[in-house]
Amino acid sequence: MTTPSPVLSVRGLGVRFRMRGGRHIAAVTDATFDLAVGECLALVGESGCGKSVLASALLGLLPGNAQTTGSAVLGGGPPVDLLAADERTLARTVRGRRIGLVPQSPAAHLTPVRTVRSQLVEVLRELTGERGPAPGKAAEAAAERAAYPADHLDRYPHELSGGLAQRAATALALIGDAPLLLADEPTTGLDRELVDRTADELRRHTDDGRALLMITHDLAAAERIADRVAVMYAGRIVELSPARDFFGGEGPRHPYARGLLDALPERGFTPIPGMPPELGDLPDGCAFAARCPRATDLCATPPALAPGPGPAVACHHAEERVDA
Amino acid sequence: MLELLDITAGYGRGAPVVRGATLTVAPGESVGLLGPSGCGKSTLARVAALLHRPQAGTVTLDGERVTGWRHRAPRARRTSIGVVFQQPRLSADPRLRLSDLIAEPLRAGGRRDEVADRVGELAHTVGLTDDLLGRRPHEVSDGQLQRACLARALVLRPRWLVCDEMTAMLDASTTAALVTVVEEYRGAQGAGLLAVGHDRVLLERWCDRTVRWPEIAVAV
Numbered sequence: 001m002t003t004p005s006p007v008l009s010v011r012g013l014g015v016r017f018r019m020r021g022g023r024h025i026a027a028v029t030d031a032t033f034d035l036a037v038g039e040c041l042a043l044v045g046e047s048g049c050g051k052s053v054l055a056s057a058l059l060g061l062l063p064g065n066a067q068t069t070g071s072a073v074l075g076g077g078p079p080v081d082l083l084a085a086d087e088r089t090l091a092r093t094v095r096g097r098r099i100g101l102v103p104q105s106p107a108a109h110l111t112p113v114r115t116v117r118s119q120l121v122e123v124l125r126e127l128t129g130e131r132g133p134a135p136g137k138a139a140e141a142a143a144e145r146a147a148y149p150a151d152h153l154d155r156y157p158h159e160l161s162g163g164l165a166q167r168a169a170t171a172l173a174l175i176g177d178a179p180l181l182l183a184d185e186p187t188t189g190l191d192r193e194l195v196d197r198t199a200d201e202l203r204r205h206t207d208d209g210r211a212l213l214m215i216t217h218d219l220a221a222a223e224r225i226a227d228r229v230a231v232m233y234a235g236r237i238v239e240l241s242p243a244r245d246f247f248g249g250e251g252p253r254h255p256y257a258r259g260l261l262d263a264l265p266e267r268g269f270t271p272i273p274g275m276p277p278e279l280g281d282l283p284d285g286c287a288f289a290a291r292c293p294r295a296t297d298l299c300a301t302p303p304a305l306a307p308g309p310g311p312a313v314a315c316h317h318a319e320e321r322v323d324a
Numbered sequence: 325m326l327e328l329l330d331i332t333a334g335y336g337r338g339a340p341v342v343r344g345a346t347l348t349v350a351p352g353e354s355v356g357l358l359g360p361s362g363c364g365k366s367t368l369a370r371v372a373a374l375l376h377r378p379q380a381g382t383v384t385l386d387g388e389r390v391t392g393w394r395h396r397a398p399r400a401r402r403t404s405i406g407v408v409f410q411q412p413r414l415s416a417d418p419r420l421r422l423s424d425l426i427a428e429p430l431r432a433g434g435r436r437d438e439v440a441d442r443v444g445e446l447a448h449t450v451g452l453t454d455d456l457l458g459r460r461p462h463e464v465s466d467g468q469l470q471r472a473c474l475a476r477a478l479v480l481r482p483r484w485l486v487c488d489e490m491t492a493m494l495d496a497s498t499t500a501a502l503v504t505v506v507e508e509y510r511g512a513q514g515a516g517l518l519a520v521g522h523d524r525v526l527l528e529r530w531c532d533r534t535v536r537w538p539e540i541a542v543a544v
Contacts, residue, residue: 045495046465046467046495046497046498047465047466047467047493047494047495047498048464048465048466048467048468161361161362162361162362188492188493189410189489189492189493190361191360191361191522191523192522192523192524193360194361217494217495217496219496259497260495260496260497261496263495263496263497263499263500264496264500264525265499265500265523265525265526265528265529265530266525266529269500269503269529270500271497271498271499271500271501271504272497274451275451275453275468278455
């Protein structure tokens with residue numbers, strides 16, 4: 001699963017927002033992971049844990065008051081550090097060309113007053129510079145790749161079902177043949193059947209030689225297609241495990257990840273007590289300690305995540321067995 | 325009883341989205357209504373919550389036939405039903421602090437003296453801290469806002485609850501937490517529940533019984 005040059009290599013990525021009165025919000029802290037061709041990494045966690053900020057950082061779409069640290073090197077071509085690159089580089093060579101974004105709520109992402117065909121053609125023209133009939137043909141090919149039916153190309157977004165709107169948005173993301181796909185909550189609000197279909201299609205595009213970073217709170221979708229799972233809590237990746245170990249076998253090793261999985265209706269259906277801490281007021285030690293059944297004095301020092309080929313977990317008590 | 329009999333409802337003339345749907349919820353009972361997206365189940369939930377007037381069919385609430393919907397429904401009847409919608413962002417006034425959001429139904433009904441007690445009690449129930457209560461919707465996460473929306477639905481102690489995809493936007497832990505709040509409320513007050521959703525595993529775990537969409541409608 002490890003290749004010499006990953007498509008995306010993130011090292012110590014941090015995002016802080018500067019607020020009024022000199023306060024800071026640490027939305028992402030010290031995120032480190034690699035992503036290889038043909039691999040799907042699911043980034044899971046509660047809403048407000050910093051998942052989407054991480055995605056915005058990778059696309060260079062953070063607001064002006066954000067400060068970033070670390071690096072995020074995009075491979076699969078001339079290496080670009082996404083955090084250091086200027087807007088011109090990102091706009092002209094990265095977005096749409098080397099990173100395709102599959103957005104949350106596609107119905108809101110599509111331009112409501114234009115047909116799907118005209119939006120595909122516009123993106124193609126913008127990416128290739130071609131004029132005339134060529135983009136039209138390529139648009140039909142792009143629609144086909146995303147399993148979008150050709151006889152629906154001349155429809156407007158409001159005439160599409162949720163599933164078709166999702167495919168139209170995916171077609172737009174795939175159009176530049178980007179080696180890295182970034183899917184931000186691609187299945188939110190869809191029904192189970194559509195979730196499965198959307199996830200399977202994303203998996204297919206990954207198997208076609210892309211890398212997929214799927215940001216989601218939908219554990220079922222993650223279980224369906226992910227090779228590895230990264231669990232984020234209060235801005236930190238607290239566990240990075242092969243999906244097989246995470247969902248089956250030994251199960252998650254971080255107490256938070258364990259609690260999250262145990263909250264599923266097909267499992268314990270019991271919530272994790274309490275709520276996540278405010279990102280502007282994080283404790284010095286482990287951010288989960290206040291909600292954690294295994295917390296001890298040791299948790300006043302922050303646990304480190306040591307990434308490797310197997311499961312990595314940022315917890316002082318990960319090795320302890322719970323007999324509950 | 326909350327009875328929907330042979331309901332036909334839709335938007336505009338022709339092509340109703342619900343045809344001939346029949347559904348009953350007994351007091352204290354929880355019923356899960358399952359169906360794929362776009363099948364009309366939310367429209368039926370709106371009819372049950374007295375928010376959408378059906379084109380045909382009858383709704384009977386606590387033994388009385390419903391004749392007025394929305395503002396035409398008598399206050400006592402309207403307030404006997406609490407509703408939680410799918411998207412908290414679209415169902416919360418962006419100008420209100422969460423504490424005012426929860427208190428709004430009390431103020432609208434002229435029961436200001438209960439505000440302090442009720443809001444404090446409910447904030448504790450749904451797990452909102454004082455800090456969060458002072459914030460406006462754009463300053464909190466979807467999960468936190470949905471907690472406030474559930475508190476708002478419970479503030480008038482309704483005898484009926486309609487939850488339309490209440491947890492579709494939420495993570496597993498928040499989902500389990502909000503369902504627990506609803507069930508504890510029902511256990512204490514004996515309220516009936518109509519939970520609409522597409523997640524079979526969730527509704528079967530949550531509700532006394534579930535009905536699938538085609539079973540309640542003659543033709544869709």
